[in-house]
Amino acid sequence: MTKANSLIFLLNFILTSFAWAQERNPYVILISLDGYRHDYTERFRPENISRFIQGGTAAHSLIPSFPSKTFPNHYSIATGMKPENHGLVNNAFYEPEKDQTYVINDRSIVEDGYWYGGTPLWVLAEQNDIKAASYFFVGTEAPVQGLQPSYFYNYDGKISNLTRISKVFEWLQLPEEERPRLITLYFSDMDDVGHRYGPNNNEELKKKITKLDRELGALFEGLKSFDEEINIFIVSDHGMTNVPRENLLNLDHITEKVKARVINNGALAHLYLDNPLEIEEIYLKLNAVEGPFKVAKIKDKDYYQNTETYGNRLGDLLILPDLGFYLATSQDMVKYQNRAAMFKTNEFGEHGYSPKYKDMHGIFYANGPDIKNSHKIPSFENFHVYPLICKILGLPIPDSIDGKLEILEHILENDTN
Numbered sequence: 001m002t003k004a005n006s007l008i009f010l011l012n013f014i015l016t017s018f019a020w021a022q023e024r025n026p027y028v029i030l031i032s033l034d035g036y037r038h039d040y041t042e043r044f045r046p047e048n049i050s051r052f053i054q055g056g057t058a059a060h061s062l063i064p065s066f067p068s069k070t071f072p073n074h075y076s077i078a079t080g081m082k083p084e085n086h087g088l089v090n091n092a093f094y095e096p097e098k099d100q101t102y103v104i105n106d107r108s109i110v111e112d113g114y115w116y117g118g119t120p121l122w123v124l125a126e127q128n129d130i131k132a133a134s135y136f137f138v139g140t141e142a143p144v145q146g147l148q149p150s151y152f153y154n155y156d157g158k159i160s161n162l163t164r165i166s167k168v169f170e171w172l173q174l175p176e177e178e179r180p181r182l183i184t185l186y187f188s189d190m191d192d193v194g195h196r197y198g199p200n201n202n203e204e205l206k207k208k209i210t211k212l213d214r215e216l217g218a219l220f221e222g223l224k225s226f227d228e229e230i231n232i233f234i235v236s237d238h239g240m241t242n243v244p245r246e247n248l249l250n251l252d253h254i255t256e257k258v259k260a261r262v263i264n265n266g267a268l269a270h271l272y273l274d275n276p277l278e279i280e281e282i283y284l285k286l287n288a289v290e291g292p293f294k295v296a297k298i299k300d301k302d303y304y305q306n307t308e309t310y311g312n313r314l315g316d317l318l319i320l321p322d323l324g325f326y327l328a329t330s331q332d333m334v335k336y337q338n339r340a341a342m343f344k345t346n347e348f349g350e351h352g353y354s355p356k357y358k359d360m361h362g363i364f365y366a367n368g369p370d371i372k373n374s375h376k377i378p379s380f381e382n383f384h385v386y387p388l389i390c391k392i393l394g395l396p397i398p399d400s401i402d403g404k405l406e407i408l409e410h411i412l413e414n415d416t417n
Contacts, residue, residue: 026229026370028389029183034070035191037199037239038361044209048217056367057375057411062382064238066303067268067352068360071104073237073382074138079118080386080401084304087117089313092263094272096312101263113143121386122149124395125182133171133180135164151180161187161215172226182393187212194240194349231368231392235385240349241359243326245340251327254289254319258282266326267352270315279316292322323357326350372413380407
């Protein structure tokens with residue numbers, strides 16, 4: 001082939017590829033099943049989820065970021081960044097610069113864009129003229145970089161799953177110029193039942209997953225009527241482990257002689273010392289207290305590797321109970337006792353522990369025209385989902401993210417690379 005012919009061939013290839021990219025308008029629906037542990041599908045064999053997996057790609061498990069809590073991990077999936085890089089370092093934490101504590105049940109805080117770093121998928125989509133929609137997902141209720149999805153709802157757990165699903169069908173019937181090509185959905189069912197009864201209560205888990213599976217089946221079936229290239233991703237933010245009632249640790253007793261602001265999240269507590277110069281003394285004092293827990297210094301970077309960007313939010317020390325033990329204040333100890341009596345169980349479920357524990361792992365399932373079917377892949381960290389969705393939607397992948405396209409690119413059916 002002559003140089004001239006080679007140049008013509010290359011030019012034609014580039015133009016054809018560009019035209020193909022322009023003509024294709026794939027859609028992505030990202031579904032979070034909060035608290036859906038990595039082994040639930042194998043244990044309970046839900047019909048529609050199992051069929052979804054058979055026709056697509058499934059990971060052995062989805063590894064959460066530390067801590068394995070709901071808000072930091074949803075936002076890691078949404079931004080492709082670890083919590084210490086996107087700012088939501090836990091479900092609750094103190095921000096010295098604002099002299100305010102982030103808590104997930106305070107609407108004024110949750111809807112304040114100050115707390116959210118990175119570029120969530122819906123923001124990236126809107127920045128690139130792709131409309132996004134959300135029926136709940138962490139971060140969508142706040143303007144991040146001044147943007148939110150074109151369509152979104154503030155969280156209300158009373159809204160039924162079927163109402164959320166029917167809204168997806170409505171969005172997909174909008175005129176093309178108004179129609180979202182990125183949609184996020186959130187379902188809390190498995191987290192709710194897991195917390196209430198623990199992940200070993202097969203009877204209660206089976207009832208809940210069967211109902212959820214029927215509802216997802218309605219979504220899958222309804223999407224078949226749309227003549228669009230719709231790729232569906234099902235993920236979960238974390239797993240769940242069993243905590244017997246006798247494994248509650250009284251945090252007030254552990255920290256009673258420490259001068260610090262203590263922000264508790266059960267599977268870990270952040271300590272913001274009144275005098276950071278006393279860290280060595282307090283570290284030794286806390287480690288001298290006997291119990292199934294350990295104390296770690298934030299500066300040692302054993303749990304949060306980047307302590308610079310949002311270091312103030314991390315505090316000085318972490319108290320970390322062993323797996324299956326849980327920190328509770330004296331007031332919360334009473335609440336847990338009452339809850340156990342109400343639901344007639346001596347055990348409940350919790351999460352937030354290190355991702356090194358398999359109980360904390362969630363799920364990753366994908367299905368659609370761009371996804372390989374009957375494909376199994378190893379476990380991977382959840383922030384790698386972001387660049388794959390970017391690629392499918394034709395969005396630029398930010399340089400600042402932790403996620404790497406090469407981790408999941410191989411699951412694409414027709415990878416142009």
